[in-house]
Amino acid sequence: MKLKNHDHIAIIGGGPAGSLTACFLLEMAQKMNISLHVDIFEPRDFTATGPPGCNMCGGVVSELLMQKMAAEGISLPKSVLLDGIDSYVLHTDADAVFIRPARAEMRIASIFRGAGPLGAESQRPLPWTSFDQHFLEMAMNRGAQHIPRRVHRLARTADLKLQVFLRPERGETAGCETPSDPYDLLVGCVGLNGSGIKLFDDLAFGYRPPPSDRAWIVELYMGDEEVHRRLGNAMHIFLLNIPRLKFAAMIPKGHYATFIILGRDVDEELANQVFHAPQVRQLFPDGWHNPVRPCHCQPRISIGSPQRPFADRVVLVGDCAASRLYKDGIGAAYRMAKVCALTALTRGITAQDFKQGYWPACQSLERDNRLGHMLFAVDRLLRHFPPFGQALLMVIRDEQNRPQDPHRLGSAIWDTFTGSASYKNIFVRAAHPVVVVRLLRAVSKAIFTRIRTGRQVQKQGYPHVI
Ligand SMILES: Cc1cc2nc3c(=O)[nH]c(=O)nc-3n(C[C@H](O)[C@H](O)[C@H](O)COP(=O)(O)OP(=O)(O)OC[C@H]3O[C@@H](n4cnc5c(N)ncnc54)[C@H](O)[C@@H]3O)c2cc1C
Numbered sequence: 001m002k003l004k005n006h007d008h009i010a011i012i013g014g015g016p017a018g019s020l021t022a023c024f025l026l027e028m029a030q031k032m033n034i035s036l037h038v039d040i041f042e043p044r045d046f047t048a049t050g051p052p053g054c055n056m057c058g059g060v061v062s063e064l065l066m067q068k069m070a071a072e073g074i075s076l077p078k079s080v081l082l083d084g085i086d087s088y089v090l091h092t093d094a095d096a097v098f099i100r101p102a103r104a105e106m107r108i109a110s111i112f113r114g115a116g117p118l119g120a121e122s123q124r125p126l127p128w129t130s131f132d133q134h135f136l137e138m139a140m141n142r143g144a145q146h147i148p149r150r151v152h153r154l155a156r157t158a159d160l161k162l163q164v165f166l167r168p169e170r171g172e173t174a175g176c177e178t179p180s181d182p183y184d185l186l187v188g189c190v191g192l193n194g195s196g197i198k199l200f201d202d203l204a205f206g207y208r209p210p211p212s213d214r215a216w217i218v219e220l221y222m223g224d225e226e227v228h229r230r231l232g233n234a235m236h237i238f239l240l241n242i243p244r245l246k247f248a249a250m251i252p253k254g255h256y257a258t259f260i261i262l263g264r265d266v267d268e269e270l271a272n273q274v275f276h277a278p279q280v281r282q283l284f285p286d287g288w289h290n291p292v293r294p295c296h297c298q299p300r301i302s303i304g305s306p307q308r309p310f311a312d313r314v315v316l317v318g319d320c321a322a323s324r325l326y327k328d329g330i331g332a333a334y335r336m337a338k339v340c341a342l343t344a345l346t347r348g349i350t351a352q353d354f355k356q357g358y359w360p361a362c363q364s365l366e367r368d369n370r371l372g373h374m375l376f377a378v379d380r381l382l383r384h385f386p387p388f389g390q391a392l393l394m395v396i397r398d399e400q401n402r403p404q405d406p407h408r409l410g411s412a413i414w415d416t417f418t419g420s421a422s423y424k425n426i427f428v429r430a431a432h433p434v435v436v437v438r439l440l441r442a443v444s445k446a447i448f449t450r451i452r453t454g455r456q457v458q459k460q461g462y463p464h465v466i
Contacts, residue, residue, distance in 0.1 A: 001312070002348045005034050007184040010164055011144075012151045013196060014042025015055045017318025017333035018189035019135035022144040023074065024341035032345060038143065039183075041164065043150040046114050046133035049121045053114030055132055056193060056217060056299035057329065058251060058260045060085070060235065062419040063107045065331045074138065074334075079129045081109045082253045087234040088414060090396070091279040092382060092389040093241050097396050098234070101420075102411045108235070108418050110253045117219035117256060117295035128254065154186070154202045155179065162186040162313055185349050187340065188309075188316040189333075192300040197320050205311035205351070209320055211304040216261040216271045219253075219295040222285060227252050230283050237417055240277050241383045246326070246376060248274050249417070250283060257283075262301065262326060301326070305366040310354035315340055322362035325372035328419025336361060372423040375416060375430065387450060391442035395435070398442075408435050 003009075009025060011018045022038045029036045046053045059082075066076055085108045088099040101107055111131040120126060140146055152167035161182035168177065190196025197209045222230065231252040238248040245263040261274050274280060275290065302323045309316035317340045323332040336358075343357030382389045392409070399407045412430040415421040429435070 001350050001353075003029070003034060003036065003185065003344055006037065007034075008037045008181065009039070009185045009187065010162065010180070010183040011038060011040045011187045011189055012164070012199065013189035013191060013318070014040045014044070014136045014139075014146065015132055015189060015191055015318065015333070016135055016330045017191075017320075017337055018042065018187070019132070019139040019144075020074070020334050020337035021187050021189060021317050021340055022139035023135075023142055024338050025344065026139075026142040026144060027073075028341050028345050034345070036143075037145075038139075039145050039147050040136070040139060041147050041149055041151045041166075042136065043148060044114075044132075045148070046130040046136060049115045049126075050118030050295055051297060053130065054297070055113045055191065056297045057113050058217065058249065059111045059113060059131070059253065059258060060108050060251060060418065061111060061330055062328065063109065064420045065328070065334065066109070069334060076109075076111075076131075076134065077129070079127075080111055080131050080134050082112065082128055083110045083233065084108075085110060085233055085235050085252070087232070088417065089234050089236045090393070090413060091236060091238045091240070092393060093279075094386060094389045095393050096279070097393045098400065099396060099410045099414055100400065101414050102407050110251050110258070112253065117221070118293075119221065119295065123255075151196075151199060153177070154199050156203065157182045160312060184313065185344060186314050188314070188320060189318045190316075191319045192302060200314075200316070203311060203314060205314065206308040207311070207316065208307035210302045210306045210322070212300040212302050213263070214265045214267075214298050215263075215301045216266040217297050217299065218259045218271075220257045220259055220284075221255060221291070221294075222257055224255050226285050227255065227257055230285065231257060235417070236283060238274070238277070238279055239379055239382055239389075240274070240279060242270070242273050242277065244270050245274060246379065247417075248280070250280075266298065302329075305362065305369070309362065310351055310358060312351050313349050315344070315349075315354050315358060322365045324365060324419065325369040325423070326376065327417055331419035332365060336365075368423045371427050375423060375427060387443050387446035388439075390446040391439055394442040394446070395438045398438070408432050409438075 011022055018040055022040055026038060090097050090099055112128055113132050115130050116126055150167040151164045153165035155163045157163055161184060163179040163182055165177040165179055192212050200207045236250040248261045251258045261271055302319055306321050309321040317336050318333040322336060323329045339361040340358055343354060347353040347357040396410045399405050399410050408429040412426045415426050
């Protein structure tokens with residue numbers, strides 16, 4: 001069963017996964033002289049500020065991903081890219097260290113998924129444009145049709161094609177849903193937030209979404225000057241000894257700093273602990289008080305793998321299927337959208353076709369994520385064995401002072417928080433014998449210093465690092 005001329009495809013969700021799947025399907029089909037009709041169902045207005053227009057994300061994209069996409073004609077205009085980030089500051093309980101990328105193409109940029117945080121509408125005309133709107137328009141320019149409605153139910157027709165039912169709008173009678181014309185292929189790109197993933201229960205093909213954790217994002221308005229004075233062109237990563245915290249990050253974005261907290265089901269209590277940590281507070285302007293009603297959300301982030309994200313004529317792509325652990329969700333959506341389109345067009349659209357053509361790519365991401373989980377488990381060492389934290393910073397600092405050094409540990413840490421490399425690649429660098437020997441030496445030195453001075457390293461504020 002293959003896609004053929006004039007087939008109809010429904011894509012549910014117009015985030016990066018949905019728009020990119022549409023782009024790849026339409027472009028590849030055109031090269032094969034196949035004309036497809038692609039509908040994208042997406043109720044969000046990405047030109048709106050605050051939650052109605054936003055798909056809730058840290059908004060960091062790597063230059064490497066931008067270069068890869070540009071090579072395929074998927075380019076990001078300057079108006080989408082806010083700040084170029086050319087360094088990290090890694091904050092631990094012991095101290096902080098600067099990390100610069102080994103190569104220029106490893107830099108990252110920050111973006112707003114929607115039209116910006118709640119309240120930004122007062123700054124219209126806005127000096128930036130929405131990332132998701134740009135991708136959706138790109139799909140429309142390639143021939144996709146945007147249907148600005150929420151899908152409410154799915155069903156199969158007698159000949160096993162797919163029908164979508166739209167949520168009744170104001171003024172329409174509930175219960176009087178009109179089914180769509182049948183679709184030959186249905187692509188689910190509904191992410192992990194909201195009720196979109198429940199739609200697939202209707203089709204009962206054994207799909208289970210990946211397990212996820214609740215994260216925390218808040219947009220802090222500080223003003224352009226203060227953001228640059230406090231954060232510089234650096235993303236600040238916090239690996240702190242706070243129970244349930246994986247890591248937190250502060251990302252400069254024009255007048256705003258986006259603060260994200262990842263951990264085990266982040267709630268207000270954990271967020272407050274992180275906000276009050278001295279390592280975090282010292283980056284805020286003097287006398288800073290948290291805004292009373294900041295633009296804040298608690299999106300879900302994938303931490304595992306899905307079950308059976310495909311069936312005959314149905315496939316799921318993006319966060320609701322396979323993604324990268326704690327980073328590069330947009331890059332993962334890009335890669336999986338491409339594999340999905342290629343499978344549908346060259347192999348076919350049965351469950352067996354997706355199992356053979358698409359599922360191996362999901363599993364490969366999952367295998368890599370397992371290594372990611374191992375790398376992130378190192379944070380337990382940082383937490384329970386403070387000399388390790390000191391040693392880590394010592395080795396990174398030492399590397400940065402050696403211009404000829406390949407900066408294995410620093411670059412591994414850099415890539416852990418960006419999409420520039422797989423976890424396997426990071427693991428190989430971090431476990432390199434030279435790094436291990438340097439770390440062991442630095443740990444012994446840290447233990448010796450602690451014994452000699454006889455005092456515990458205090459959890460303390462430290463001078464500004466910028
Ligand atoms: C705290 C946090 C920080 C992150 N930071 C980054 C980062 O810095 N860089 C990065 O690359 N990734 C990051 N990610 C991951 C990134 O946000 C996701 O990987 C990415 O958004 C996945 O795209 P998607 O299209 O699969 O899903 P989404 O972006 O969630 O889009 C899903 C779309 O489906 C639509 N939809 C849902 N239900 C329906 C329905 N019933 N009918 C019609 N439409 C529907 C929604 O409106 C939405 O637009 C982060 C995630 C979290 C939680």
